[in-house]
Amino acid sequence: MIKKKISINDIARSLGVSKTLVSLVINNKSDIHGISKITQQKVWDKIKEMNYKPNLMARNLRLGRSNTIGLIVSDISNPFYSRMARHIEDLAEKKGYNLIICSTDEKIDKEIALIKMLKNRQVDGLIISSSQKNISEFNTLLAENYPLVLVDRCIPKLKTNYVTVDNTKGAYEAVEHLIKQGYERIAAFAISPVHVSTINDRIQGYLKALKDHKLNYGNAYLREIPFDNVKAAVKKEFKKLIEGKNKIQALFAINNNIATACMEAINENRIKVPHDLALVCFDDVDLFKLTSPTITAVAQPIDEICENALKFLFAEISSKGAAEKKKITLATKLIIRRSSVL
């Protein structure tokens, strides 16, 4: 059995003092309360001797906080989110906060359940890359002044903090780059749910680039890949698109997972990139510079995203949700590699 943990009471009793005194010492408030150095030392000695550790759950209950922040993303094993998680972890730790990480698999209900659960756990603030279509859950959070910042995916009409990148522009630049290389029939593989801001914005960027450059086929080459069946769906659609008279010349993958699946489809079909088909992708992943060929990608400033998100979140936390809501959109960077340059 786990040994009975020793509490502040045990320290107090064995020292013949009150637990108030011990608490004051522990929390470095003994000086302002004028507690003698001698007593202070005695307390510290006893704490060490008995190997006392404060119970943070009790402290937090009393203080009405948890020193925990919740991070909700679609899938923590996606390298984009795991890099984000890592950076957030580091920044949070500096302020004494820990991170509870939750994945939704793009399931709206699961996301809502997770938000509720984290609130019930008294998490001090939430960082969410949301799959939500409906904003009512967030309106509730806002009405409660719950510290919240949306990252990656945002909901502009919502009066809350967010930090994202210019997805439309990033996609536009990627597709424009393809056009300038002479490619005309450019397909795009989006991922469901398409209502998510990042995905939708990237689609808009794609469509706008086509239009601005007089490629008038609209969304004829736009495909939506279901989140839970990426590989199979990509393969199937890919096969269709590379056949026939109007077969595509280039492909825009809307995120790193789609790009990876595209590369597999490309290899299976023995397509030569960029000779037979060019590829660009939104999201950069370390290994994209080692694939064959290396993959042109739209890189996001992950560190900056996290730094801003936490700055906003801590402002909310310290103001109890009364901070001015800030919205920031960072720039992406197109990294041109071999998959799009003949």
Place this chain on the structure above:
Amino acid sequence: MIKKKISINDIARSLGVSKTLVSLVINNKSDIHGISKITQQKVWDKIKEMNYKPNLMARNLRLGRSNTIGLIVSDISNPFYSRMARHIEDLAEKKGYNLIICSTDEKIDKEIALIKMLKNRQVDGLIISSSQKNISEFNTLLAENYPLVLVDRCIPKLKTNYVTVDNTKGAYEAVEHLIKQGYERIAAFAISPVHVSTINDRIQGYLKALKDHKLNYGNAYLREIPFDNVKAAVKKEFKKLIEGKNKIQALFAINNNIATACMEAINENRIKVPHDLALVCFDDVDLFKLTSPTITAVAQPIDEICENALKFLFAEISSKGAAEKKKITLATKLIIRRSSVL
């Protein structure tokens, strides 16, 4: 300001009943206490009406648990660990547990501090891929019957649960594969700290394979890359090893990060793989089948690792640390790709 949260007391008062009653209803114990259906319904209605959410921190303090498990790894953005985290998250969630994820950057002191912090937070159990050299911290945990399972990296002499893979054999097979392909001067890039069981075992596997096949240069081609400077160090060592008369013919990268760095070094030096140099790697990553060339890798059964780890951990939790300590070593699988086959 955050609105005053409503508590079980508010429900009880507004219903003119005791909070005991409300608590019983909430916890589905009303039937065994014979509380009338009518009263039950009234409670539920009021809960909905007032939008009451139980404060889990208070409940957990009372119950002496947190429904949280701590996961400590060297770096959550390493794909091996992020995939592990994801799977653990899913399994834990099914049992109503959440995950606090912490990265150590291989810093022993940080790991110890994190263990203490998580204990103070009353985390119900710990899953650790430890960088520890000294086992005293774990002995303390064991003496306290703290639910613990080591994953990935283990400390065999410790009487605790662990689940790992046969790193020695995995490395042996990888290196033997190289030898059978005719390569003789095979270097290995390990990563510090080398005392970590997985790394050490892989080194032993490498050395044993050399020895068993009469390659008697011992550790002449073994290099240790510092964890916090992988790319630069790999490049530097790589350059040295591919020059001169005894230049190497093959390279064994001890984990996925090292492999990635090796690939970059290979490209920079315009080395042709596998013609000029073969490469095998411990850890498989999705994108390794898309690199140029594709990379031969020792794959670990991540899902199985996690399933066992959680099975052990929950056994500890439910028995309050009195479960029989289990140790399991799973098999790896060598996935042969182009980087090692002429």
Place this chain on the structure above:
DNA sequence: GTGAAAGCGCTAACAG
């Protein structure tokens, strides 16, 4: 300089 007492929100033993 120090202590008593209240209370954070919850559960559970016991009483009736």
Place this chain on the structure above:
DNA sequence: CTGTTAGCGCTTTCAC
């Protein structure tokens, strides 16, 4: 069937 009471471990106001 329902309520009283105690207490998880901690902080903090107020009193001496």
